[in-house]
Amino acid sequence: MPTTYEPIATTTLGTAASQIDFTSIPATYTDLKVVFVGTATSATGLRAQFNSDTATNYSRTSLLGDGGSVYAQRATSVAFVSLGINNNLSTTIPTLRTMDVFSYAGSTNKTVLTNESTDTNGGGAATVAVQMWRNTAAITSISLNVSGTTIAAGSTATLYGIKNA
Amino acid sequence: MGLKMPSTYTLISSNVLASTATSVTFSAIPATYTDLVLRLSLRASADGGPENVQITFNGATSTYSSTYVQGTGSAAASSRYTGQAIIQFPNVINGTAYTADTFGSVEIYIPSYTASQNKPLSGIGASENNATGAFVNATAALWSSTAAITSITIDQSGGNYAIGSSFYLYGISKS
Numbered sequence: 616m617p618t619t620y621e622p623i624a625t626t627t628l629g630t631a632a633s634q635i636d637f638t639s640i641p642a643t644y645t646d647l648k649v650v651f652v653g654t655a656t657s658a659t660g661l662r663a664q665f666n667s668d669t670a671t672n673y674s675r676t677s678l679l680g681d682g683g684s685v686y687a688q689r690a691t692s693v694a695f696v697s698l699g700i701n702n703n704l705s706t707t708i709p710t711l712r713t714m715d716v717f718s719y720a721g722s723t724n725k726t727v728l729t730n731e732s733t734d735t736n737g738g739g740a741a742t743v744a745v746q747m748w749r750n751t752a753a754i755t756s757i758s759l760n761v762s763g764t765t766i767a768a769g770s771t772a773t774l775y776g777i778k779n780a
Numbered sequence: 781m782g783l784k785m786p787s788t789y790t791l792i793s794s795n796v797l798a799s800t801a802t803s804v805t806f807s808a809i810p811a812t813y814t815d816l817v818l819r820l821s822l823r824a825s826a827d828g829g830p831e832n833v834q835i836t837f838n839g840a841t842s843t844y845s846s847t848y849v850q851g852t853g854s855a856a857a858s859s860r861y862t863g864q865a866i867i868q869f870p871n872v873i874n875g876t877a878y879t880a881d882t883f884g885s886v887e888i889y890i891p892s893y894t895a896s897q898n899k900p901l902s903g904i905g906a907s908e909n910n911a912t913g914a915f916v917n918a919t920a921a922l923w924s925s926t927a928a929i930t931s932i933t934i935d936q937s938g939g940n941y942a943i944g945s946s947f948y949l950y951g952i953s954k955s
Binding site: 618619622625650652678679680681683684685687708709710711713730732733734739740741742769771773775 | 788789814815843845846847848849850851856857858859860862863889891892895897898900901902904918919920921922924952953954
């Protein structure tokens with residue numbers, strides 16, 4: 616049976632850092648999956664950007680429930696994939712963020728599914744979203760980062776490659 | 781970036797019910813993986829439904845919490861549970877009132893299950909049956925325990941899981 620789900624790289628922060636980068640991503644897979652578990656040194660949203668593109672080439676439509684209310688939101692022409700849609704990283708309790716990137720090496724715009732699971736025993740939210748990077752280039756790098764603070768030590772991010780053959 | 785290429789998505793154990801059961805337990809889960817994934821296909825044998833999946837780890841009956849967002853064909857809602865004896869994944873088990881031969885589906889992702897930190901997890905589920913009464917939901921949950929997860933019990937809010945319900949536990953390695 617061929618191997619179809621492989622770890623490409625993983626990072627566990629020994630010290631707080633403003634970003635975790637996956638570079639030189641090979642084009643040999645069909646899809647990518649990023650799994651992040653961690654905290655921040657002050658509450659903030661986690662973000663992702665592809666190929667160092669910080670221009671407003673991203674968009675998203677999301678569904679969020681915070682334990683009391685439900686929000687469906689859309690953001691167009693924004694500068695990053697959000698892994699913190701009104702749903703910050705905790706400073707104390709690790710939370711889970713996943714991102715599936717489809718056909719990342721293809722020559723079409725890139726579709727991304729994200730899932731934010733942030734239950735902090737009294738706070739947090741469950742969020743799912745479809746997001747897009749309007750760029751036809753193959754994705755060769757992914758940056759996970761935060762603005763104005765740092766991802767805390769002990770946080771882990773892993774990049775997996777998924778093959779369809 | 782160092783490349784690592786071993787196989788990583790491995791079936792640890794499975795159970796496809798040949799007779800009804802109130803719960804299914806995966807025990808003696810090895811600590812050799814990084815994350816766990818549960819993939820469940822579920823129907824209740826005697827309750828109209830929909831029913832909830834109820835999960836506990838290591839036999840513990842405290843310190844669970846969860847937040848979920850849920851949609852039907854016409855409305856959406858969100859609720860939160862704190863200080864629970866179980867983690868609830870609501871309305872993902874098709875009951876007897878649902879279209880015959882339809883099963884609810886759930887995928888539960890448990891990262892860093894051996895880490896000495898509180899355990900976050902996520903669930904995505906649905907009880908589609910080509911009729912009213914279907915739900916889709918996303919759940920964020922937390923087990924406030926630093927213990928490594930060595931067993932998972934998958935109970936439910938109704939009486940029994942129906943024959944044909946399936947339970948698959950996978951391990952994912954990052955190295």
